[in-house]
Amino acid sequence: MDRRPLAKVEAAPVPQSTEPHSIRFTPDQWEQIAALARRRGEEPSRLVRRLTLMALSIVQAQALAEASVGLTGTGRL
Numbered sequence: 012m013d014r015r016p017l018a019k020v021e022a023a024p025v026p027q028s029t030e031p032h033s034i035r036f037t038p039d040q041w042e043q044i045a046a047l048a049r050r051r052g053e054e055p056s057r058l059v060r061r062l063t064l065m066a067l068s069i070v071q072a073q074a075l076a077e078a079s080v081g082l083t084g085t086g087r088l
Contacts, residue, residue, distance in 0.1 A: 034059070 048055040
């Protein structure tokens with residue numbers, strides 16, 4: 012009986028350390044962020060980072076969709 016070759020397993024990406032970056036919010040904006048973080052049991056800075064990365068992935072996906080099918084900014088963030 013012939014065996015199929017073993018599946019190739021890709022190595023997990025090496026985690027990168029984070030670097031501090033300055034970002035500013037008004038007191039009202041920060042209170043909204045802090046309140047949401049408290050409700051979710053998260054640190055405000057982690058919530059901001061996670062939401063920023065989620066928004067970035069959405070915008071990148073929209074750009075890919077626009078490029079692949081010729082959309083012209085409908086519903087763009």
